[in-house]
Amino acid sequence: MRQILSLLVSILFIAAVLLGCGKDASYSETSEKLPDVVSYNFDIRPILSDKCLACHGPDANKRKAGLRLDIAENAFRALEENPGAHALVAGKPELSQVFLRITTQDTAERMPPMDSNLKLSQREINLIGKWIKQGAKYEKHWAFVAPKKPKLPQVDREDWPLNEIDFFILQKQEEKGLKPNEEADKERLLKRLSLDVLGLPPTLKMMDDFQADTRPDAYERVVDQLLKNPAYGEKMAIHWLDLARYADSHGYQDDGYRTQWPWRDWVIHAFNENLPYNKFVTWQLAGDLLPNSTKEQLLATGFNRNHKITEEGGVIPEEYRIMYVTDRNDLFGKGLLGVTLECAHCHDHKYDPFSQKEYYQMFAFFNNVDEKGIESVIGGPETYAKNPLMEISNEDAKSILSFVNKPDTNRLIVSVMGDLDTLRRTYILKRGAYDMPGDEVQPGTPNAILPFNKNYPKNRLGLSKWLFDKKNPLTARVYVNILWQEFFGRGIVKTSGDFGMQGDLPSHPALLDWLAVDFMEHGWDVKRLVKQMVTSATYRQAATVSKEKLAVDPENILLARGPRYRIHAEFIKDLVLSSSGLLNKTIGGPSVKPYQPDGLWEGATSGRGLLSVYKQDHGASLYRRGMYTLIKRTVPPPTMGIFDASNRDLCEVRRLKTNTPLQALVMMNDPAVLEASRVLAGKLLQEKGTLEAKITKAFQLIVCRQPTEKELDILMRYYEKEIKTITPETATRMLTVGEYPLTKNVDKIRQAALMQLISTIYNLEETITKT
Structure with missing residues (x-):
């Protein structure tokens, strides 16, 4: 009786709504217009994912009432608890239990349940109602459908686009009544480009040459020049080091030193040589399995040995070995496929169509490495790398591995990949526990993404072939999105590590697909993709923002203005060193230990090993680029951490962007910044010219543009004030900073x-901001 009354109330409610809204009913009063055609992927699935699938999704163990809403076949069948009713009835919301339960006034019947603390908005209810009215058509999740190259959209301002990217961006702007900004002035544009491509500010000569070049292709010429600069490889390596969780220590309690830096040298080299992305990744996943593999290809596999490794006594070796394999599997999911595969480690994924069995089928590809959970106790050079390993001889560094900056004749070893001669069996681990094996599984891939081709070998090389299969819907999209994030500050898919059901929808889905297909069609050419992005009119816009644009698009999702955000932590240091003339431009080699507050390492150590005490480097090592700063996982470099650098514990594809007082304190007090200020001041005072010219040059070197008259006047008056207040004793104390x-x-x-x-x-905001 209670169910009948509830049903009658719901039907009366819907009838009243429909009568009140007319033929094109939106099911309730709402000021926000609904789309003419409601899309499952872009309108309905996000609602179900947020509010419904925890109880009615892929995870059978948590499923309520036997109802699964993420698959059409299940959603349309008769309900287990009420065979006479259906969750969805196409075209008839008044007969669909889903709609009845989200609109009922009976709190005991309403979905989502009151105790879930979830609630549908009126717009979400209206969307579901209209979707059912239009037939409740399901679509495969957009990210699991192989991309197709769409036609360029029609735009009103046909004179604005400079390449294909701009048509997709302009179309979205015009839909919202926005117009793009004018092109940024040459000074700001050059700074933006140089920081994005090299991670370094432009030199005065670059500024002067670009200003003097009046040719129509002057900007494109600068782009080509920068892409040939060896610093390009260093800049591009940063996002990959985050993704690959590169660090200089093992990461657990003893946190001993490791020598993986030759792999970092290879990454820089690969980007500079423009190794196609499919080869770049394949060598890292399976370089040791390639036919007639070279020592360079073997070195590349250090990618999957960058994970944390324990050297503690008393641990259970198999527990830690499983942790290492898990790390590789999770990195593959997040970094290369852009999905939260790790959520299926202990049970079926709650939101995405990945079963626990499929997780361990993927796990099997990485489970045959000839390694141990614990290999040795912390100590001498033989523990810097763990088996499997390779040694880099002096002869190697002069020939096939000439890109490795080997500074001495000491033994140099690197952890790499290498499989057992016999196959190690893989089991589903119940609840993810290393000591609770279940059914045995064979190597395989999630069917929802792409079934594994039977012709591929069931090893890491076969997995690489699967990854770069043209039918794989994720690989190209994910990397294109990561690069877009590098140049625009935000990915086309904001959640760059999650293209699944819980991830953000793409802001420009057609553009993402066009770029992904174009990337594949042109041989996975990374430099070409970078050039496409930075030569677009979208990228070249001024970063100024009007009140109107801020109101319509506060996050600049529609890109009606240029990107503006603080540069990465490493590049802040690089900018300071480069502008002051202190930068050591040596590429590659071991990591260095620059200035750091006393006692940090000593306060968080077991007291054993090379990294128990911080022994600062001296001389030229102090002035290496930020990417070469030694990263001890248990005590990451504090300055870089304050500016949101990764601590490299796990795969990270997107850095946070915070704004805290600590960042200002670093810029005001860091010995590296003060030393750079002292050195640059000394150099300028040794040059001929007026005080005004010296201040102007300092401003240009640091901010990368000419100061305005007002700015110059303020700085001149500040200098005169300081001259009058600084005593000889104070001056001596100030000038002793740095070595x-x-x-x-x-x-x-x-x-x-x-x-x-x-x-x-x-300390100006503009100095460390890309504008």
Whole structure:
């Protein structure tokens, strides 16, 4: 009786709504217009994923009432608890239990349940009602459908686009009544480009040459010039080091030193040589399994030995070995496929169509490595790398591995991949526990993405072939999205590590598909893709924002203005060193230990090993690029951590962007910034010219543009004020910061005053912001 009354109330409610809304009913009053055609993928699935699938999704163990809503066949069948009713009846929301239960006034019947703390908005209810009215058509999740190259959209302003990217961006803007910004001025555009392609500010010569070049293709010429610069490989390597969780220590309690940096040298080399992305990844996944594999291809497999490794006594070896394999499997899912595969480690995925069995089928590809959970106790050079390993000889560094910056004749070993001679069996682990094996599984891939081709070998090389199969819907999309994120600050899919049901929908789905297919059609050419992005009119826009644009699109999702955000932690250091003339441009080699507050390592150590005490480096090592700073996982570099650098514990495809007072304190007090200010001040005072010219040059070197008259006047008056207030004793104390030799034959008070002024310029928001 209660169910009948509830049903009658619901039917009366729907009837009233339909009568009130007319033929094109939206099922309730709402000020927000619904789409003419409601899409399952873009309108309905996000609602189900957020509010329904935890109880009515892929995870059979958590499923309620036997109802599964993520598959059409299940959603349309008769209900287990009420065979006379159906969750969905195409075209008839008034007979669909889903709609009746989300609109009922009976709180005991309403879905989602009251105790879930979830609630549908009126717009979400209206969308579901209209979708059912239109036939309740299901679609395969957009990210699991192989991309097809769409036609370029029609736009009103046909004179604006400079390449194909711009047509897709402009179409979305015009739909929202927005217009793109004008092109940024040459100074700001060059700074943006140089920071994005090299991770370094432009030199004065680059600025002067670009300003003087009036040819129509002047900008494209600069792009080509920068792509040939060896610093390009260093800049591009940063996002890959995050993804590959590269670090210089093993990561657990003892956190001993490791020598994986030759693999980092290879990554830089591969980007500079423009190794196609399919080869770049295949060598890293399975270089050891390639026919007639070279030592370079074997070195590339260090990619999957960057994970944390224990050296503690008393651990259970098999527990940790399983953790290592799990890490590789999860990285493959998040970093290369852009899915949260790790959620199926203990049970079927709650939102995406990945079973626990499929998780361990993927796991099997990485489970045959000839390794142990614990190999040795922390100690000498033989523990810097773990088996399987390769040794890089002096001869190697002069020939096939000439890109490895081997600075001495000491033994150099790197952890790489290498499989057992016999196959190690793989089992589903109940609840993910290493000591609770279930059914045995064979290597395989999630069917929802792409079934594994039977002609591929069932090893990591076969997995690589599957990854770069043209039918694989994710590989190209995911990497294109990561690169878009690098240049625009936000991916086309914001959740760049999650293209699944719980991830954000793409802001420009057609553009993402066009870029993915185009990337594959042109041989997975990374430099070509970078050039496409940075030569677009979209990228070249000024970053200024009007009140109207801020109101319509506060996050700049529609890209009606240029990207504006703080640069990565490593590049802040690079900018400071480069602008002051201190930068050591040596590429590759071991990581270095620059200035760091005392006692950090000592306060978090077991007291054993090379990394128990922080022994700062000296000389040229202090002035290496930020990417070469030694990363001890248990105590990551504090300055870089404050600016949101990855601690490299796990695969990370997107860094957070925070804004805290600690960042200002770093820029004001970091010895590296103060030393750079001192050195640059000394150099400028040794040059001929007026004070105004010296301040202008400092501003140009740091901010990468000419100061305005007002800015220059403020800086001049600040300098004069400092000259009057700084005493000889204060000047001497100020100038002793850092280890770089003091400038000779320069008045100390004048140098200290100019140092203060330069430090102030370094502390401008614009200095460390891409505008």
